[in-house]
Amino acid sequence: MKRILDVKNLQVSLPTPNGNLRAVRGIDLQVNKGEMLCIVGESGCGKSMTSMALMGLLPKRAEVTAEAMHFDGMDLLSLSKKERNQVRGMRMSMIFQEPMTSLNPSYTLGNQLCEGIIKHKKVSKDEAKKRAVYLLERAGVPYPEKRLDQYPHQLSGGLRQRVMIAMALMCEPDLIIADEPTTALDVTIQAQILRLIRELQQEFGTAVIFITHDLGVVARIADRVAVMYAGQVVETASAQDLFADPQHPYTKGLLNCIPIPGKTLPGSHLESIPGVVPSLIGELKGCAFENRCNASTGECCYRSPSLENHLGSAAHQVRCPIATASFQEAV
Amino acid sequence: MAEYALELTNLSRHFHLKNGAFKEPTLLKAVDGISLRIRPGETLGLVGESGCGKSTLAKMILGLLEPTDGDVLINDKMRGASSRLSMSRQLQPIFQDPYSSLNPRKTIEQIIRLPLQLHKIGDANSQQRAVKDICDLVGLPERLLKNYPGQLSGGQRQRVAIARALILKPNILVCDEPTSALDVSVQAQILNLLMDLKKELGLTYLFISHNLGVVEHLVDRVAVMYRGKIVEQGTREDIFQNAQHPYTQALLSSVLTPEPALGLPDVLDSSAWNQAS
Ligand SMILES: Nc1ncnc2c1ncn2[C@@H]1O[C@H](COP(=O)(O)OP(=O)(O)OP(=O)(O)O)[C@@H](O)[C@H]1O
Numbered sequence: 229m230k231r232i233l234d235v236k237n238l239q240v241s242l243p244t245p246n247g248n249l250r251a252v253r254g255i256d257l258q259v260n261k262g263e264m265l266c267i268v269g270e271s272g273c274g275k276s277m278t279s280m281a282l283m284g285l286l287p288k289r290a291e292v293t294a295e296a297m298h299f300d301g302m303d304l305l306s307l308s309k310k311e312r313n314q315v316r317g318m319r320m321s322m323i324f325q326e327p328m329t330s331l332n333p334s335y336t337l338g339n340q341l342c343e344g345i346i347k348h349k350k351v352s353k354d355e356a357k358k359r360a361v362y363l364l365e366r367a368g369v370p371y372p373e374k375r376l377d378q379y380p381h382q383l384s385g386g387l388r389q390r391v392m393i394a395m396a397l398m399c400e401p402d403l404i405i406a407d408e409p410t411t412a413l414d415v416t417i418q419a420q421i422l423r424l425i426r427e428l429q430q431e432f433g434t435a436v437i438f439i440t441h442d443l444g445v446v447a448r449i450a451d452r453v454a455v456m457y458a459g460q461v462v463e464t465a466s467a468q469d470l471f472a473d474p475q476h477p478y479t480k481g482l483l484n485c486i487p488i489p490g491k492t493l494p495g496s497h498l499e500s501i502p503g504v505v506p507s508l509i510g511e512l513k514g515c516a517f518e519n520r521c522n523a524s525t526g527e528c529c530y531r532s533p534s535l536e537n538h539l540g541s542a543a544h545q546v547r548c549p550i551a552t553a554s555f556q557e558a559v
Numbered sequence: 560m561a562e563y564a565l566e567l568t569n570l571s572r573h574f575h576l577k578n579g580a581f582k583e584p585t586l587l588k589a590v591d592g593i594s595l596r597i598r599p600g601e602t603l604g605l606v607g608e609s610g611c612g613k614s615t616l617a618k619m620i621l622g623l624l625e626p627t628d629g630d631v632l633i634n635d636k637m638r639g640a641s642s643r644l645s646m647s648r649q650l651q652p653i654f655q656d657p658y659s660s661l662n663p664r665k666t667i668e669q670i671i672r673l674p675l676q677l678h679k680i681g682d683a684n685s686q687q688r689a690v691k692d693i694c695d696l697v698g699l700p701e702r703l704l705k706n707y708p709g710q711l712s713g714g715q716r717q718r719v720a721i722a723r724a725l726i727l728k729p730n731i732l733v734c735d736e737p738t739s740a741l742d743v744s745v746q747a748q749i750l751n752l753l754m755d756l757k758k759e760l761g762l763t764y765l766f767i768s769h770n771l772g773v774v775e776h777l778v779d780r781v782a783v784m785y786r787g788k789i790v791e792q793g794t795r796e797d798i799f800q801n802a803q804h805p806y807t808q809a810l811l812s813s814v815l816t817p818e819p820a821l822g823l824p825d826v827l828d829s830s831a832w833n834q835a836s
């Protein structure tokens with residue numbers, strides 16, 4: 229399968245009044261053509277920083293480093309600003325949680341849909357409009373022709389998100405990064421939008437990095453999953469394996485917190501993860517999850533664990549020597 | 560004991576939306592003739608899509624918004640017939656956003672204590688003791704009392720909001736999306752706390768939430784709201800195992816549990832419930 233994105237040891241830090249905040253602490257990501265990779269984790273774990281770093285949309289004061297950041301063979305970090313803008317316009321696109329952050333309230337939707345493709349792909353205005361109408365229709369927007377003359381505020385939240393999806397597909401990108409695209413929507417609309425993203429992705433062979441904090445969403449749409457905690461990936465596996473056989477104490481903890489209809493006894497005490505996420509300012513000593521982990525041993529606060537293969541397979545990796553070791557003992 | 564902790568009869572709230580200077584305003588029936596009863600000690604879940612009128616209903620119950628029509632009865636007495644203090648001692652809110660609902664310039668101790676001071680209940684010593692007791696009850700470490708809201712995590716702030724709501728010992732809590740702004744690990748802590756408090760204090764809850772998994776876990780009865788009206792209500796089993804209204808069915812089929820084998824649900828046609836409602 230063709231690899232679209234290959235990122236090694238991505239780090240992002242931001243200066244704050246209290247010191248350097250290391251939001252992303254060495255992340256590896258691989259995404260293949262037509263694949264859906266879900267990044268899941270709680271708020272503040274660095275999901276949005278990761279996606280903005282990949283898109284090249286972080287503010288100047290953010291420091292981004294990586295051993296490799298290859299997009300379809302191109303080294304993104306060595307591109308000039310102009311080249312990077314081109315890649316972003318034509319081959320990578322982004323869908324945000326709140327569509328109004330990326331829609332301009334004072335331009336018509338037609339203007340905004342067609343702007344990129346006219347600029348980057350040198351197509352005529354008519355062709356651009358035709359494609360916009362086609363994609364709006366595919367995205368389930370009623371009266372697509374009429375929408376071209378409407379302004380963002382004239383649409384409901386669900387419709388705006390559909391427009392954003394159409395917009396993200398305008399230039400037939402190889403990669404779409406969707407950062408919590410359905411978090412603000414009602415569940416019935418969420419289900420529709422997820423189905424739409426999945427269908428269009430399969431139809432166009434687009435790779436998608438889908439970012440969410442909702443494990444239910446992950447389970448239903450992901451091919452592969454990366455679980456993030458405090459700026460690191462703590463577990464990565466196929467969706468099947470992750471939910472059937474979670475290994476990292478954090479992944480297990482997250483799954484146990486959610487009441488599941490038909491499974492969790494109503495009214496029963498729910499498991500929770502005690503404590504709070506550590507501060508990301510400065511260095512973390514030992515395992516970042518140590519202060520909340522129910523499996524921690526004396527060593528955990530000294531050793532910084534690395535991602536290791538589970539059962540000898542690189543398809544399922546875990547950042548916890550205790551989980552890996554106890555498994556080996558049991559076998 | 561009152562027969563009903565909370566009773567709404569034919570409650571409505573309409574808004575006139577302006578359409579520019581020369582056009583007739585549109586009438587929006589945000590809440591449209593709702594009748595509901597909650598028995599003491601019962602938890603009623605109120606679910607429905609964004610904009611269907613849940614918060615408008617909650618605001619009328621809390622006396623933050625005047626109804627256009629209909630009545631709110633609290634512990635069998637008309638709201639408005641009792642004094643503000645008496646209302647505050649019966650009914651308290653917990654809102655979604657533990658960030659904006661706490662005054663950033665007051666310490667946690669001041670925030671929790673304020674209702675006692677406002678209503679001149681007890682002296683300084685007994686107030687301080689009450690604050691400490693309530694912190695114990697909601698699992699808030701005493702060392703945080705001198706801190707400001709900005710120094711607390713989201714879950715801790717929601718515990719502060721719950722402590723503040725409970726300090727006057729009300730018997731009814733109106734919770735409008737109390738865990739929607741929280742991470743799941745913290746959500747579980749707050750849900751456990753709400754369940755424990757109910758057992759310990761015999762509280763009555765009106766529990767408003769988008770999250771049907773959470774609602775199923777917490778409530779005795781459910782009311783499903785759509786465009787200002789209740790389209791279906793029943794016991795937890797009635798609604799979650801045997802929903803009758805197409806809108807309820809659509810809501811339930813859209814719940815995404817962490818079960819990869821199930822994939823995405825089929826998209827239902829909303830005309831089914833628009834006609835039925
Ligand atoms: N002060 C107001 N003036 C005009 N319209 C209002 C006002 N308050 C609420 N509305 C409208 O009334 C309807 C119901 O709003 P409400 O806030 O009760 O919804 P909700 O069910 O709580 O939604 P959510 O799940 O998004 O919190 C919406 O259409 C809203 O826009």
Ligand SMILES: Nc1ncnc2c1ncn2[C@@H]1O[C@H](COP(=O)(O)OP(=O)(O)O)[C@@H](O)[C@H]1O
Pocket residue numbers: 242243244249251269270271272273274275276277278508
């Ligand atoms: N503009 C910023 N300046 C400083 N710190 C920031 C900024 N934006 C985010 N952060 C911090 O970076 C970390 C990761 O944030 P983010 O990537 O937004 O998390 P997520 O998307 O997973 O919720 C958090 O600790 C957050 O507080």
Ligand code: SF4
Pocket residue numbers: 476477478515516517518519521522523524525528533547548549550551
């Ligand atoms: S390394 Fe130790 S503290 Fe970290 S997750 Fe594993 S057991 Fe827990």
Ligand SMILES: [Mg+2]
Pocket residue numbers: 275276407
């Ligand atoms: Mg984010």
Ligand SMILES: [Mg+2]
Pocket residue numbers: 613614615735
């Ligand atoms: Mg509301």
